[in-house]
Structures are given as C-alpha cells and as structure tokens.
Amino acid sequence: xxxxxxxxAASHVAAFLSKRGKxxxxxxxxxxxxxxxxxxxxEYADEVRPEDREFESHGVRVIVDPKSLPYLEGLExxxxxxGLNEGFKFNNPNVKxxxxxxxxFNV
Amino acid sequence: MTLxxxxxPDESPLPHATRRAVGIDLGTTNSLxxxxxxxxxxxxxxxxxxxxxxxxxxxxxxxxDVGHTALARATEDPGNTIASVKxxxxxxxRDLADDRRYPYRLVEGEGMVRLATRSGIKSPVEVSAEIxxxxxxxxxxxLGGAIDGAVVTVPAYFDDAQRQATKDAAKLxxxxxxxxxxEPTAAxxxxxxxxxAEGTYAVxxxxxxxxxxxxxxxxxxxxxxxxTNGDSALGxxxxxxxxxxxxxxxxxxxxxxxADARRLLxxxxxxxxxxxxxxxxxIAATLSDGTRxxxxxxxxxxxxxxxxxxxKTLVPVKRALHDAKLAPxxxxxxxxxGGATRMPQIRRAVAEFFGQPPLTNLxxxxxxxxxxAIQANKLVGNREHDDDWLLLDVIPLSLGxxxxxGLAEKIVPRNSTIPVVRAQDFTTFKDGQTAMALHVVxxxxxxxxxxxxxxxxxxRGIPPMVAGAARIRVSFDVDADGxxxxxxxEQTTGVEASIVVKPSYGLSDAEIAxxxxxxxxxxxxxxxxxxLAETRVxxxxxxxxTESALAADGDLLDGEERAMIDRALxxxxxxxxxxxxxxxxxxxxxxxxxxxxxxARRMNRSVARVLSGRRVDALG
Numbered sequence: 001x002x003x004x005x006x007x008x009a010a011s012h013v014a015a016f017l018s019k020r021g022k023x024x025x026x027x028x029x030x031x032x033x034x035x036x037x038x039x040x041x042x043e044y045a046d047e048v049r050p051e052d053r054e055f056e057s058h059g060v061r062v063i064v065d066p067k068s069l070p071y072l073e074g075l076e077x078x079x080x081x082x083g084l085n086e087g088f089k090f091n092n093p094n095v096k097x098x099x100x101x102x103x104x105f106n107v
Numbered sequence: 108m109t110l111x112x113x114x115x116p117d118e119s120p121l122p123h124a125t126r127r128a129v130g131i132d133l134g135t136t137n138s139l140x141x142x143x144x145x146x147x148x149x150x151x152x153x154x155x156x157x158x159x160x161x162x163x164x165x166x167x168x169x170x171x172d173v174g175h176t177a178l179a180r181a182t183e184d185p186g187n188t189i190a191s192v193k194x195x196x197x198x199x200x201r202d203l204a205d206d207r208r209y210p211y212r213l214v215e216g217e218g219m220v221r222l223a224t225r226s227g228i229k230s231p232v233e234v235s236a237e238i239x240x241x242x243x244x245x246x247x248x249x250l251g252g253a254i255d256g257a258v259v260t261v262p263a264y265f266d267d268a269q270r271q272a273t274k275d276a277a278k279l280x281x282x283x284x285x286x287x288x289x290e291p292t293a294a295x296x297x298x299x300x301x302x303x304a305e306g307t308y309a310v311x312x313x314x315x316x317x318x319x320x321x322x323x324x325x326x327x328x329x330x331x332x333x334x335t336n337g338d339s340a341l342g343x344x345x346x347x348x349x350x351x352x353x354x355x356x357x358x359x360x361x362x363x364x365x366a367d368a369r370r371l372l373x374x375x376x377x378x379x380x381x382x383x384x385x386x387x388x389x390i391a392a393t394l395s396d397g398t399r400x401x402x403x404x405x406x407x408x409x410x411x412x413x414x415x416x417x418x419k420t421l422v423p424v425k426r427a428l429h430d431a432k433l434a435p436x437x438x439x440x441x442x443x444x445g446g447a448t449r450m451p452q453i454r455r456a457v458a459e460f461f462g463q464p465p466l467t468n469l470x471x472x473x474x475x476x477x478x479x480a481i482q483a484n485k486l487v488g489n490r491e492h493d494d495d496w497l498l499l500d501v502i503p504l505s506l507g508x509x510x511x512x513g514l515a516e517k518i519v520p521r522n523s524t525i526p527v528v529r530a531q532d533f534t535t536f537k538d539g540q541t542a543m544a545l546h547v548v549x550x551x552x553x554x555x556x557x558x559x560x561x562x563x564x565x566x567r568g569i570p571p572m573v574a575g576a577a578r579i580r581v582s583f584d585v586d587a588d589g590x591x592x593x594x595x596x597e598q599t600t601g602v603e604a605s606i607v608v609k610p611s612y613g614l615s616d617a618e619i620a621x622x623x624x625x626x627x628x629x630x631x632x633x634x635x636x637x638x639l640a641e642t643r644v645x646x647x648x649x650x651x652x653t654e655s656a657l658a659a660d661g662d663l664l665d666g667e668e669r670a671m672i673d674r675a676l677x678x679x680x681x682x683x684x685x686x687x688x689x690x691x692x693x694x695x696x697x698x699x700x701x702x703x704x705x706x707a708r709r710m711n712r713s714v715a716r717v718l719s720g721r722r723v724d725a726l727g
Binding site for chain 1: 109110111112113114115116117118119145146147151152153154245248249250251514515516517520551553626627630631633634637641
C-alpha cells in the first residue's frame with residue numbers, strides 16, 4: 001500500500017521546500033513515545049538512505065524508513081486550516097486510538 | 108486536533124513537546140509577532156490578515172481596546188488613548204523634556220512616569236503589557252497553544268531601566284521572555300549576517316516617528332553594538348506632513364482642522380506610498396464644505412520637498428560613524444529597517460553615502476520581528492538548519508529506559524546534537540508502588556533484550572498512590588563531552604535519584620553500524636514484538652485489577668459467576684505466556700465482558716457505603 005499526499009498537502013510541501021532552498025522531499029516516520037505509544041515524524045529530507053522506501057504523490061517525493069513503514073501503510077497526509085492555525089494532518093488507517101490532540105497514537 | 112509542521116531532518120519534536128517560540132517587535136508606532144514555521148520565519152497576521160498591530164491602547168468605558176480599534180477612536184478620546192507608550196518606558200517625568208506633546212495626562216510615579224486614564228493610574232509597563240497580550244493571543248491562536256518562549260526587541264540605546272520595564276511588561280502579559288534582543292541585531296540576524304563574514308554593519312531604521320542608526324560589529328557570530336544615534340522626532344510621519352502642507356498650498360486652502368485635516372493627511376500618506384513604485388500619484392479629496400481637491404504629486408516634486416528630511420537622517424549617521432571611529436567605506440553592509448525606508452529617495456541617499464546599495468530584499472516592517480523569531484526558535488531548542496553542524500557532536504545511538512513489558516522507550520533520539528537535555532514523565536504500574544527500577548539502555552531496537560544496557564538505578568520513596576497517579580520525570584542530560592547523567596524525580600515530593608554514565612564507552616563504529624543495520628532488518632518483527640509486549644502489559648494490568656477486586660468484593664458473586672470470571676482470568680494468564688497477540692486480545696476482551704456485571708455491582712456497593720448513615724435531606 002502506498003503513502004499519499006492530498007493535492008493541497010503536496011502543493012504546500014513543494015512551496016515550503018522551494019522556500020527552504022534545498023531538500024529532496026518529505027520524510028515521514030514514527031517513533032515510540034510515552035505511554036500513548038507512537039508519535040509521527042514529519043521532516044524535510046536532504047538525502048535518501050539506502051534502506052529507505054520511496055513514494056511519489058502529486059510530484060512530491062515521500063521517503064519512509066523501513067522501521068516506520070508498517071505503521072504508515074495507506075497513510076494520507078492532508079493540509080488543513082483551523083482559524084489562525086494551519087498545518088498538516090495525518091489520516092492513518094492503522095491508528096486504533098490516539099490521544100486527544102492526535103500527537104501520539106496506537107496501532 | 109494538532110496540526111503538524113515540517114521539521115528539519117531528525118528534529119521532529121516529541122509529542123506534546125513542540126516548543127512554541129515567537130519574536131516580538133514592540134515598536135513605538137506598530138508592533139508585530141513572528142515565528143519559525145516549517146523551517147522558515149513568518150510574521151503572524153490577525154484574523155483580518157493584518158500583520159502590523161498599531162501600538163495604541165484605549166481605556167474605554169467598559170473595555171480595553173488595543174491596535175486598530177484603539178487607533179480608530181484616538182481623535183475622539185485622546186485622553187484615554189495611549190500611543191507611543193514606548194517613549195515612556197522606564198522614564199521619570201523629568202526625563203521627558205517635552206511632555207506637552209502627549210495628549211494624555213502624565214503624573215509622577217515611583218521609578219517611572221504614570222498615565223492618568225479613565226480606568227485609573229496606569230504605568231507604561233501595564234500599557235505595553237496590553238499590546239504584548241494582544242500579540243500573545245494572536246500567536247497562541249496561530250500556533251495552537253501556549254507560548255513557551257519569546258524574544259522581545261528593544262532599541263540598542265535602551266538603558267537598564269527601560270529594558271527591565273520591557274521585561275516586566277512581557278511578564279505581566281504572560282509571556283516567558285527568553286531574552287531581550289537589540290533591534291538592529293535582530294534585523295542583522297534576519298538577513299543572516301550572523302552567518303556571514305565578520306565585519307562591521309550599519310542598521311538604518313526609519314520608523315513612523317523615530318529614526319535610529321546603529322553600527323554593529325560581528326565577530327565570532329556575536330554582534331557588538333559599537334555606536335548608536337538617531338532622532339526621536341523624525342520618521343515617516345514627517346514625510347506625510349510635508350505632502351499635506353504642499354497639498355494645502357497647491358490647492359490654495361486655509362489651514363484645515365479635525366476630520367478634513369485627517370482625511371487629507373491620509374491621502375497624503377497614500378500618495379507617499381504610491382510614489383515608491385510610481386512616478387506620480389493623485390491626491391483627491393472632498394472637504395466637509397464641499398471643496399474638491401484634485402492634485403497630482405510627482406516623484407520629482409516629492410523628492411525635492413523632502414530633501415531636508417532625508418539630509419536630516421544623515422546627520423546622526425555621521426555622528427554614529429564618528430563615535431565608532433569609522434568611515435563609510437569601513438561598513439561591509441547596510442540593513443534597512445522600517446516602512447519609511449521603502450522611499451526611493453532614502454534608498455538613494457543611503458546608497459550614495461555608504462557607496463553601496465543597502466540590503467532591501469526583506470520586508471523592512473517585518474525584519475526586526477523575523478530576526479527575533481529566528482533567535483527565539485534557537486533559544487527554545489527548535490534548531491534551525493545549517494546551524495554550525497560541524498562544530499557539534501551527535502549521539503550515535505538512541506538513549507532510553509526500559510518500560511513495562513521489556514520495551515525500550517527512547518528518550519534521546521540518535522543523531523541528537525550534544526549537549527542535549529530531554530525529559531519524559533512516567534508513572535507507577537501498581538497501587539501503592541513506592542519504588543521504581545530504572546534501566547538505562549542504548550540502541551534502536553524495540554525490545555530491551557536487543558539493546559545495550561548502560562546502567563541501572565532505583566528511585567525509592569515514592570509516596571503510595573493508586574497506579575498511574577504518580578508523575579516521575581526522567582531526565583537525560585548529555586553534556587558537551589558526551590557524559591550522560593540520568594535522573595528520576597517524583598514530582599509531588601521531589602524525591603530524586605540519579606546516575607552518571609559515559610554512553611559511547613566501548614562502542615566501536617563497526618558495532619554502532621551493526622546495531623543500526625539489525626534494527627532495520629528487524630523492523631517488522633520489532634513492530635509486532637512491540638504490539639505483543641504492549642498487549643501483555645495491558646493483560647497484566649487487567650488481570651491484576653480483577654484479582655484485587657475479587658479479593659475485596661468476591662462475596663458479591665454467586666458460585667457460577669465466580670467460576671466464569673475465574674475461567675476468563677485463567678485464559679488471560681495462559682495467553683500472556685504465549686506469543687499470539689490476537690488470542691491475547693480476545694482473552695482480554697472476554698475477561699472485560701465477564702467482569703462487566705461484577706464491576707457495576709462493586710460500583711453500587713461503594714456508592715452505598717459512602718451514602719450509608721446519612722439522611723437523604725442532608726445530601727442536597
């Protein structure tokens with residue numbers, strides 16, 4: 001299963017990357033954290049490591065390390081605005097439950 | 108629901124640990140707030156999309172207005188509308204040579220002048236705090252939570268009293284101040300001059316009502332202010348006023364007052380702004396008596412009528428250079444700050460004086476706030492890209508502690524630059540637990556058995572509480588030499604235990620590489636193992652809770668019910684010993700179901716116990 005970006009997320013990522021002036025794409029990942037389980041990583045990627053898996057969505061390269069992939073299969077990354085605040089949202093079909101604000105989750 | 112921002116590689120924050128940092132330009136005329144988002148500095152707008160907040164506070168009949176709403180009422184309620192309060196910060200009434208120009212009433216106060224308003228006597232600190240509070244609220248709305256740290260800018264010439272007053276205002280507004288930053292230094296940081304070659308720079312700041320020139324010297328990444336000078340009564344407003352006087356003369360009008368004067372002044376300001384990109388601008392207005400004004404101002408005329416004002420800015424520039432014992436040719440770069448520096452005649456004059464074009468590619472209104480935001484972002488620990496990477500050492504493998512189920516909980520991720528401090532809260536697993544064993548491990552694998560053990564220690568003296576109530580903060584502190592100290596502190600009593608280890612000791616590069624490769628190869632197994640271990644922990648918790656409930660209230664059950672629960676409990680115990688997560692999950696669900704009725708009866712009994720012996724009417 002692939003990892004995808006919505007069109008809005010992809011255009012924002014592309015704009016941020018060009019503003020930043022370097023980077024090959026977007027790196028998504030998870031790491032273990034606290035009692036609530038797992039937490040997302042959302043970072044610029046400056047390099048693709050040999051073990052990485054790669055996806056492409058609306059022209060943006062999405063890079064995932066092999067350890068994180070089992071938790072992210074089928075993920076869709078969206079971009080949302082809520083009042084003054086704006087940012088990315090993870091729509092992850094693997095998530096069973098998450099903490100109130102969605103920063104950490106369980107599979 | 109949290110909205111995520113993109114971090115720099117290996118710098119994703121821990122959940123609930125995103126540090127919200129802002130830079131604030133608390134200006135005489137306007138104030139702004141900026142932050143670093145998705146790796147780039149941005150100025151935060153209000154709901155109407157405006158980034159500038161007029162530094163104006165009005166004490167109304169029922170409420171305090173700040174910004175545009177206060178400014179709009181300034182002429183009708185001048186005595187209670189405080190503008191330019193920055194000029195009063197940390198000043199005594201005797202420091203203010205010309206108090207007549209303030210439309211509000213000043214009174215003497217301890218340490219600092221006070222303002223007599225409808226809402227009582229206010230200090231300049233309180234008035235500034237209203238402006239900062241409005242910016243704080245805007246930032247919290249934009250960033251989705253409380254601000255962890257702010258850098259507030261002050262003029263380079265501010266003395267200790269003025270700086271302390273600014274700090275106090277921020278504190279009063281509920282903003283944690285990381286530090287104050289000189290405005291010219293902030294502008295230089297926004298232009299990235301702190302990463303540029305060493306040398307001497309000039310910052311030319313022409314605001315709405317004040318002019319400041321600062322000469323900075325950059326050496327080893329640190330800015331030193333060599334000299335400052337300026338004119339506290341010279342700014343963009345004076346250029347508006349020149350246009351206004353020209354228009355009255357050109358249209359042959361008598362001196363204007365009230366609404367007519369305001370209208371023509373606004374048109375004059377608009378014409379000034381238009382001339383930045385055009386050769387001519389119209390000034391058209393209809394006065395209250397029906398007189399129609401229809402003029403065209405050319406750039407040439409505008410430049411000619413403001414020539415003396417432009418020349419006036421160069422006087423303090425020369426004085427500042429003289430004080431720093433420098434010539435214009437010694438200046439390596441010139442930064443322009445303040446909206447008024449958009450005027451082409453200013454840019455030409457600066458370029459001619461210094462013999463080089465000034466830096467203009469950033470928005471001059473925003474450059475100070477942007478520099479402050481970059482600094483704040485660094486100070487709270489959200490590192491910026493290209494940050495002296497080569498000078499810093501990194502941790503080769505993640506550091507963490509063992510949690511229930513034999514899982515390794517990573518606290519300091521691999522590749523963190525040192526020195527680094529990270530903390531995480533843990534809790535107790537059993538009711539009345541008074542001690543906790545801490546096992547410090549290193550490695551990328553999920554199971555402790557697959558990681559390297561570094562040290563063990565115990566935290567004793569935790570006050571007895573129900574499981575999950577205690578908060579034990581475990582801090583990892585790796586110093587610049589790679590020395591790791593781990594401490595655990597129970598948050599209510601403060602009891603603490605700690606240990607010091609040197610994590611890199613005895614690990615060769617080859618070993619580190621092997622440990623990393625293994626963690627990649629076992630990714631899927633590890634994910635499964637983690638899930639199983641977590642389910643086991645859950646099973647143990649439920650089984651334990653059921654057993655203690657049976658011991659306490661077992662008499663509520665008849666033989667058959669008891670047998671059913673015992674069977675479900677035994678099934679969980681058997682499944683815990685096995686390796687099949689789905690069987691274990693099913694056994695947990697079955698036990699939950701079997702004990703549902705029992706739990707309800709226990710609840711009723713405890714309610715009955717609390718209520719027994721009390722009359723119903725005593726409960727109301």
